Amino acid sequence: MSTMDKQLYDYMIANLTAISDKWLTLRDEKRGSIYSLEAGESAEALLREQNRLTNLTVTSILLNDKHLFETNKEEWAREVAESRINSNTSVPEVLGALSKARQTYWSFIEEFAKSKGKEVTSDDLLRWGTSIHLAFDELYIHFSEMYYKIMNSRLAVQQSLIEELSFPIIQLNGTIGVLPLIGNIDTFRGEGFLDYIPAKCVELDVTHLFIDLSGVSEIDTMVVQQINPFMQVLKLLGINSTLTGIRPEIAQTSVQLGLEFSHFDTYNSLQQALSELYPLTLDKNQNK
Structure with a gap:
């Protein structure tokens, strides 16, 4: 892990709350969605907690510890998938929210790079861009897989109950x-x-x-x-x-x-x- 990677890691960890705050401002007024401004305080608290976990998971990739990232990704995917299924939120809607999370996260990397000026090289930006966007891509894929797996498991239980009643x-x-x-x-x-x-x-x-x-x-x-x-x-x-x-x-x-x-x-x-x-x-x- 390079010195500049360590500085970026510390910066992102220190700004986890600020990242979530900025992401939450991107919500619209779409009614009936957990991502809506009208969803209420409990929904906002849940989104804040889960966005923090999203950012922690992505940031962990800067440590070059594949096992840590995979562990965090598994925990994140299961928690978010179960939560979105419980709130009857569709996969496309979740991926849309993740896209906004990616944009917000990267804007903080840009702010960090500006604050460091010439200390941040083009190689640093290229490396961060590759690893961070790869991390988000893996979250997309693993969330979709986990959502599908949990839904199938619940449908199987429901089908078994229907058969027993029928x-x-x-x-x-x-x-x-x-x-x-x-x-x-x-x-x-x-x-x-x-x-x-x-x-x-x-x-x-x-x-x-x-x-x-x-x-x-x-x-x-x-x-x-x-x-x-x-x-x-x-x-x-x-x-x-x-x-x-x-x-x-x-x-x-x-x-x-x-x-x-x-x-x-x-x-x-x-x-x-x-x-x-x-x-x-x-x-x-x-x-x-």
Whole structure:
């Protein structure tokens, strides 16, 4: 690290508050944005704290310590990405704010260079320009990656919750499960049905699944065609399956499509199926 680099580093560290102050003056009055002048004191305090972290991260590159810069960059990207996702701020909006942060940061380097006069050479300016702009470019990239990663993680959790609510498997005992389907089952929901249920049965150690269709008001033709292979998948996994509560219109659709369910157990109602196959289990649940 050269003497002039050290002086610049000390100057930028000493002016962290001033850099953030100047950056905050660039906010506009766009309503509904965390970057808006109308966002309030708490938003301003958060932005000030995070801009300080931005400037600390960029300034650390002057120390020629790659590990330190990478550590700071990781902390910065995670904190800012989580914060912007929580405030429903888009990636383009964040990158726009970062662009203003870059301009503000560089203006302080220009002020430092002017104050030093001829002590700062063209080589110094070229070196600083290369390293500082590279640092900001890396922040752009890593923020976008972190934002995408966190969003995907949250969406996966939400999707899992949707599947659990859409296809609730109720365990009557350790190995008997009931899947009460309610409402309209279209192709989109049917895909989740096929992807989710077999894996969930294995996870819950279900060996016999009762699929109750009595609450289904309408079922997509494509889904009806998948019932047979779906039950075969369960069978290959060692899981017996029984259809109950098939409505007349669904039965008619199955016949019209030439679907054959004779090799699967079907019952008029869930209670009828349980009373015949697991009478003791039904009695225990009714007495609870």
